[in-house]
Amino acid sequence: MKDLKIGLLGAGTVGGGLIELLENRQQALQKRIGRNLRIVAVADRSYARKAFLQGKSFKVSDDASIVLENPEVDVVVELIGGLDPSRQWVLQALANGKHVVTANKALLANHGQEIFEEARKARKEIGLEAAVAGALPVIRNLRRVWIGSEIQEMFGILNGTCNFIITRMQKEDMPYEQALAIAQEKGFAEADPTFDVSGRDAAQKLAILSSLAFDHLVQETDIRVEGITELSPLDHAMAMRMGRVIRLLAVAKRKSDGYHLRVHPALIDANHLLSSVEEENNALFTNDPYSGPTMIVGRGAGAHPTASAVLGDIAAIARSEDGSPEVWLSGTEKLQCATDAWYRFYLRFRTLDRAGVLASISRVLADHDISIASMHQEEGSEPVDVVILTHDARESNLAHALELINKMDIIRAPTVALRLEEPGRD
Numbered sequence: 167m168k169d170l171k172i173g174l175l176g177a178g179t180v181g182g183g184l185i186e187l188l189e190n191r192q193q194a195l196q197k198r199i200g201r202n203l204r205i206v207a208v209a210d211r212s213y214a215r216k217a218f219l220q221g222k223s224f225k226v227s228d229d230a231s232i233v234l235e236n237p238e239v240d241v242v243v244e245l246i247g248g249l250d251p252s253r254q255w256v257l258q259a260l261a262n263g264k265h266v267v268t269a270n271k272a273l274l275a276n277h278g279q280e281i282f283e284e285a286r287k288a289r290k291e292i293g294l295e296a297a298v299a300g301a302l303p304v305i306r307n308l309r310r311v312w313i314g315s316e317i318q319e320m321f322g323i324l325n326g327t328c329n330f331i332i333t334r335m336q337k338e339d340m341p342y343e344q345a346l347a348i349a350q351e352k353g354f355a356e357a358d359p360t361f362d363v364s365g366r367d368a369a370q371k372l373a374i375l376s377s378l379a380f381d382h383l384v385q386e387t388d389i390r391v392e393g394i395t396e397l398s399p400l401d402h403a404m405a406m407r408m409g410r411v412i413r414l415l416a417v418a419k420r421k422s423d424g425y426h427l428r429v430h431p432a433l434i435d436a437n438h439l440l441s442s443v444e445e446e447n448n449a450l451f452t453n454d455p456y457s458g459p460t461m462i463v464g465r466g467a468g469a470h471p472t473a474s475a476v477l478g479d480i481a482a483i484a485r486s487e488d489g490s491p492e493v494w495l496s497g498t499e500k501l502q503c504a505t506d507a508w509y510r511f512y513l514r515f516r517t518l519d520r521a522g523v524l525a526s527i528s529r530v531l532a533d534h535d536i537s538i539a540s541m542h543q544e545e546g547s548e549p550v551d552v553v554i555l556t557h558d559a560r561e562s563n564l565a566h567a568l569e570l571i572n573k574m575d576i577i578r579a580p581t582v583a584l585r586l587e588e589p590g591r592d
């Protein structure tokens with residue numbers, strides 16, 4: 167099957183991430199898609215300063231025509247941002263018969279209609295998953311998974327910079343300026359954070375989401391926007407006293423008097439799913455009479471999360487161009503599952519309340535390389551419950567140890583063993 171050839175406009179944070187991802191995942195992608203995804207040309211105004219662009223197999227230039235006018239290129243990936251020259255370049259790419267993938271929310275929030283009209287005329291596809299909430303598949307859900315839905319309301323945490331600042335203010339009782347400085351230090355906020363903290367970035371994303379959810383043209387200017395700069399630690403403390411937390415929400419509601427589109431800081435119930443979205447994470451909560459309430463949460467920005475959304479769109483184009491149906495698996499090899507594992511365990515022993523009981527249990531555990539992190543005994547009439555939390559232990563060792571312990575006279579019921587799952591920990 168012939169390669170899908172990519173022309174990249176802009177090799178900055180996301181463009182650089184895409185080049186890296188395509189290199190690192192080339193073989194897996196080829197297996198999964200059945201085609202090779204290959205960058206053939208990159209245009210970037212400061213390509214000469216970017217060492218990672220040198221010595222590659224693709225052409226590099228500051229002249230966008232090496233991408234736009236290149237007959238080899240099947241898909242143009244626009245990652246320069248802004249409205250100008252992105253708009254002209256995207257239109258030119260479509261006119262030249264190329265599919266387009268873009269992460270440019272400003273472009274889509276302001277010229278989405280025009281771009282999709284050109285794509286329709288050219289019978290080409292536009293991939294835009296990365297324009298809203300990075301790695302979270304919110305666009306795909308709105309356009310595919312929820313195609314039959316009638317979204318009543320959406321609440322988005324769509325700006326990682328604001329969410330990071332707000333949750334730091336809330337948790338560490340710190341003023342806005344201090345939380346902003348930490349966000350800047352960690353690379354979650356720009357040196358000039360105005361676009362993010364004013365709520366404009368979230369408004370552009372909401373314009374795209376509400377256009378798709380409500381199937382009507384929405385522009386950035388239709389959205390009422392308030393930012394987070396006026397919040398103080400007192401607001402967070404008062405909200406918490408009321409059992410609520412503050413988040414910058416992008417809100418879209420379908421109501422009898424029309425659509426309500428807003429971006430603003432708002433108090434939400436501390437028990438609502440959205441209140442658990444902290445730090446730089448993004449989320450989209452939707453409510454629809456058919457699918458019911460749903461929430462997607464995760465990394466909404468950054469080189470790799472955004473590049474993976476771009477890559478997802480490129481892969482979808484490669485598959486649809488190819489026309490062959492998706493296969494269940496790219497191979498037939500059987501998965502090798504591990505037979506043993508390491509866990510920390512919660513163990514509850516139902517025992518007689520006698521001297522030496524704990525010593526007997528601990529001895530068997532120690533004989534099986536299981537060390538105790540903490541121990542707790544409930545007072546009461548016999549038999550009593552003794553709860554032990556272990557350090558990391560081998561599952562198979564614990565099974566042997568419990569086999570012996572459960573046979574002891576002092577044990578009055580089979581021991582309960584629960585694993586501590588700690589996502590993200592190796």
Ligand SMILES: NC(=O)c1ccc[n+]([C@@H]2O[C@H](COP(=O)([O-])OP(=O)(O)OC[C@H]3O[C@@H](n4cnc5c(N)ncnc54)[C@H](OP(=O)(O)O)[C@@H]3O)[C@@H](O)[C@H]2O)c1
Binds near residue numbers: 270271
């Ligand atoms: N960064 C994220 O986490 C993220 C997340 C979601 C969506 N996005 C979107 O992805 C797009 C790219 O963002 P980014 O963060 O990768 O931006 P970036 O780091 O500023 O990269 C843009 C690249 O394009 C180059 N460029 C700008 N204007 C150009 C022009 N006229 N001609 C040729 N090259 C040009 C820039 O060169 P210089 O180095 O000279 O500036 C830079 O290398 C934007 O639309 C952004 O909104 C980004």
